[in-house]
Amino acid sequence: MIHIKTLNNKKLTDNISVKGCGECQTSCQSACKTSCTVGNQKCENQ
């Protein structure tokens, strides 16, 4: 494509049948805990 470049290789909807293990870090978003948003966390099962 000339006008569009996609940054990611995976969709959130890929392989959802094998996702949802719950092993990832909790994502407290209160400021006093560094507001960990899920967007900057990693999946533990990659």
Next chain:
Amino acid sequence: MIHVFNINDFYCALDTNSGLVHVIDEIVYDLLKDDSFKSESKVKIISHKYGQDITKEAIQEINSLINNNMLYTEDLDVENKIKPAVKAMCLNMAHDCNLKCEYCFASQGNFKGKRSLMSYEVGKKAFDYLVKSSGKRVNLEVDFFGGEPLMNFDTIKNLVEYGRSLEEKHNKKFRFTITTNGVLLDDDKIDYINENMSNVVLSIDGRKDVNDRMRKTVNDKGSYDTIINNFKKFVSKRGDKDYFARGTYTSYNLDFAEDVKHLNEIGFDIISVEPVVAKPEEKYALKDEHIEILKKEYEKLAKYYIDSYPDKNKRFQFYHFNIELDGGPCIYKRSIGCGAGTEYVAVTPEGDFYPCHQFVGEKEFIIGNVDEGITNEEVVSKFRNVSVNEKPTCRQCWAKYYCSGGCHANAYNFNKDFKVPYKVGCELEKKRIECSIMIKAKLQ
């Protein structure tokens, strides 16, 4: 749902439901903005601006993405697949503090109650509960918090040892973290923390005058000079393990990018400086009228971040500019929110459980204790049914799978409703996401 945005010369389209991020040029931006490509009259105007052929080509690319489910992806019906299991704890090791910071949500450390320290016995019972309640989950998180947790350091060491003793037997892995104001951080504690804590939060607000205005010693003096050398020594011995120099900005320093710069210049390379959350009547509170100024400040910080990147000695991480586009959590995790009260509890020195540290001291939010476990299902159920798609404002928001609905405590404290997010927080979060994506694209 899509979100198109531009910062300076950067143009982007984000597809909420697939999570795909597309870097676009100005023509595609004009075509996608307000769905202009769907309107004949608007396309005519855009063709006039860029030329007919090039506009046609851009529309073809847009349609190609749509046909491949990469743009305007339909809403997902995400049913929660993650079974609730308490696997993370905030242990309030000390309801006491050796600083008295003006903005402290914990009422200068005592959480509106009496000053106290957690005993080893209470902490041990909390760990036993955590191991039991976490079921098959392997990774357990324990954050030593306060007040100031270093005021109860011997107990922390004993608890770490106890936690380690449980790991093999129960197939668990404890990740210990700690937050400290640095006053009591001496060589022994630095070495112990560096060896045993997977992450450490060092509280400092930035420039000396900014820090000292809010973070005061018990004698009303500024704390900067007391803590700065302790923190520098800590970082010099930390190696490549995680830590954050973590500050709070208020209405007194809307130019908080200068504080991030200061922290970077004095040797911290992992930095998090965050907006204060305070009642509007407080002078230092952030209000609606500050939002646009702060958004510009994030853009300024993003520019500094990008400019610093090529020089390894100047390069730093700003926590809220980190973003995982491919290796991030799954859609289920992104839907359920922070897990307060369901995956995560805060434990007081007396052994009471609260949904999270923000509610500690609000007695109606006690959900159990270390002896009986979780007993107050009525309160817990309120935290269980607040997934991002159950909040009307969030359901319509493009950022929902990045923030997963924001802080429940903020929603409750500002709006008395878990399902109505805190507006200032949302606006700043959205700007941070935009800046993160721009940085990711520019540095790729």
